Amino acid sequence: MSIQISIQMSIQMSIQMLALAVAATLPLVAAAPPEADREPPLRDYWAYVCAESEDEVALIRFGPQGAEVAKTIEVGTFPAEIEGPHGIGVSPSGRYWYVSVSHGMPFGTIHKFATGTDEWEGDTTVGMFPATLDVAGTTGLLYVVNSDFFGDHSPSTISVVETSTMTEVRQIPTGTMPHGARLSRDGKRLYSVNMMDDELVEVDALRFEISRRLALSTPAAAGHGGHAEHAGAPRVEPAWVSAPTAAGKLYVAALSGNQILEVDLAAFEVTRRFDTVAGPYNLAVTPDDAMLVATYKKSDAVGFWDLATGVEIARVATTRRIPHGVAITSDGRYSFVTVEGVGGEPGVVEVFDNRIQERVGTVEVGKQAGGVAVWERGG
């Protein structure tokens, strides 16, 4: 894995992206960012990154010297089978990280590792193709969506895992192809989307049941979708949901609808729709709720949105194809973005400075980089 740092970005934006940018009528540059904003980080930042076709997790360090792979950790149980680590999360205590391993016999598993030592602590079997996960610091319970990406498009579940014993204690019926899972800060509500049902679900995380469902597909949204002509096909195909903001908003990526939807949790309705380039996939919101960072899986780019104005203030092409995950540091300054790559290409982790919306570091990891979680070392 090479170490690269890139302050001056020189990647040429594709014609397609340029056209899309123009179409989106993005504002032009008003002023160059102040030089102070371009200073490299004064401390190290850490993130765990899944390489789905390598069966390994990379620990990334980004600091004054740039980005590098500090360590790789093999995951799974079969050396001769690709088991597919997909989703990853660090416990709120910072003591453990958890990874969903997609393929099993047939069910996937959740593995627990200690941060720092990266020693394996335990595992448990969950449902078909577990993907996104989140851990509640208030209860120690982990929630993982059993996405069952390649099943017969029948309703699936959300598994609840007691992390102290790594025991699956419940499966909550949800919908078809659940993906994305983010808890409210108090651990009482979990939000997820069902990709094939075009819906957002709110889970009562303490009673283990769905409390509300919100249909995301509207006639207007249908106009943006690529599947509207197919009966029963999802029109917006929601792929991700952000954690709720302090103001009670969350954001949904509509992979086929080519939109980001803002949902007001009090009213439980869509309040704004932001048109995007093709394929918004994963989202993260800065801790001050001011900025949303989105990966565009079908457009090979990362978008930065001002949530107050609903304007995409910058869009940056990724260095390789198929951007996937995004996680933001606790101080809100940096975004770690994973890029899958194609075929035998290594995956890439790209680090963006959110203040200037520029890539400030890249590092190669194993094939098909996907899930990413920031670890606040010592925090």
Place this chain on the structure above:
Amino acid sequence: MRSSIHAAVITPLLLALLGAPPAHAQDEQDEQDDEETIEAAEAASAELPPLPSTATLEVNPSELRLEVGETAQLEAVLQDREQPLDGYTVVYFSRSRRNVGVDATGKVEAYGPGEFTIVALVPRDPEDRPRSAEAMLRVEIPVTIPNPPVETVELVRLPGSFYAGTQLLLHSRVIDRSGVERSDVEVEYESSNESVAEADAFGHLLLKAPGSTTITARAEAATSTRRIDVVENPVASFELVSDFEEGELAEVRTGDVVRLSAIGRDRRGLAVEDLPVHYSVAGRPAVSIIAPGSTAMVTEDGRFVAERSGIYTVVATAGGFVAEKRIRVEPRRVRKEAQYVGQGKVRDRHTSDLWIWEGQDGRDYAITGTWGAEGHAYVWDVTNPESITLIDTVRVDARTVNDVKISEDGKLAVISREGASNRRNGIVIVDVSDPSVGVRIVGRYDDQLRGGVHNVFVHDQHVYAVNNGRRFDIINIEDPAQPYRVGRFELDTPGHAIHDVWVADGVAFTSNWGDGVWAIDVGGGGKGGAPNNPVPLGHYAYPSGWNHAAFPYRSKSTGKFYVFAGDEAFPYGLTGREANEAPPRAAGWIHVIEWEDWANPREVARYQVPEAGTHNLWIEDDVMYVAYYNGGLRVVDVSGELLGDLYAQGREIAMFMPFDGEGFIPNSPFTWGPQPYKDRIFFSDWNSGLWAIELVDPERPDRVIGEPQ
């Protein structure tokens, strides 16, 4: 670069100011009373102050003992200095939800027996950021659910006649109140008249003298009785015969099965039915074998097989009658030397499966896949195995081409895809009708095969493709450019999975981990099956759940039909993916299943190399070729009837360890798949590519590297 630049000034980023949770849901559904109570409590809890650090949680009762089907209600008491704390949510869950359930109100229901734990906890204040997730209020409630009492016990498998002076083993069927047949309950037996018959502590019934007695079987409080009449033993003569003529007994080798049969005859010379016979064996191994351990076995039905050479005595007893048969067992002497012929080196990535075939032009070709790489399949000219030559490469959008198969006519290759960057995997069909001028992709099929195709088989213009580890799909490739699905087969067992499929004579044999091997009629099973109508014929599973591959084979020497089922297991953990790691270690063995009757498969033998593990296998001309991962390639004599431990019987003909100092992981044999072909043995190795070896007579046949070789 940036595609557009900010016009708006980004506000300074602040640390998190995450506050109150969103308002609670308005649930439009009817709620139970208790649920409403909880909703109200939760609503109230949103306004509650943080839980005091001195708060305590108590749950009553503190432990439970429930019968299956019973329910109980838990009551949580949350206090601070003996003052109740109301409105806080208590979360309940079970660590064994399939055996004991608990709902959000604390109502517990017992489903199955055992010792379990229910947890009650009160969520921590979200602003509290201790370093331990275990600091919240938490109570564990032990739950004991005893086995249901035994409902019935029944004596079974009793013979029709009981002869004085003989003994037999008693058997019972125990059913508990829930209807489950139990094997963990001790059954005691007694006889009402011990001068006629006496039951010992091990379940044997000793028939002492003519007369009547009642046998009682007791399991817990359940009993059943059976009156038996013991008669004089009519046996006048007793002999032990075998299926080997005396003159041939000297020809018995280790691993050969000798069938013995003890016959008691009455004074008229008629065979006595239901005569219980016990077989045992004792022997003297060859004097050169020191401290040999157990050297031979005889089954309850009189089949004898030896693992070591020597002279053995099989003893049959029935009442006071004893008959013996002595058998001289010679070393099997099948040893050959495995000699290197050639290697098609693949050292920059892992190699997966292989297939060797004769091309339309009469030359010999091989195709190999790659694993965890860039989606390559390699085509080799192996006409001269001393000089294996790479002649073409197919590359598809995949990280792993796990399996490669060639159609019976040698014109088409089918390769599997996993890890496609667009997550549309499926199969790719390649025209290999003239590899000397190149191969080309002529068809793709991924409809409903997106989840990854791990293994394929080509049979009669159909591809059997293992999809997403859940089922196999059957795809017609008569026109390889226009493949289409005609059928599929998926088990309906809970948590079912499939790993491999192999088709022979119109029967598909699938390997399904814990569900074992399934035989499915797809046109040759005589049950109306067809590619568009797969019909299950039978199945066999074994306890480990490691079933990974299966090879059907009818023995040339005996005509018996066997399925050789291979394991895949890595109980020693993850190692060996990188050059600086210890080589990977696998486990598992070949299970030999005698399967003459689809409804009655029987596992009769094993081939197990200690400290290594099986992968793929092939059988031809009564010789089995096993890719034994870290144990290299193994060649095994499977002629004759198969019984017991084939490895210990000296049936191993040869082994070859493919060491390659420049391999992907140097000097780390990890043998993937074998195929015998035109007097050579080809095999693929994960770390070093395609190999060809041949078997030759040993230069020093008298040289023995440990018994029983």
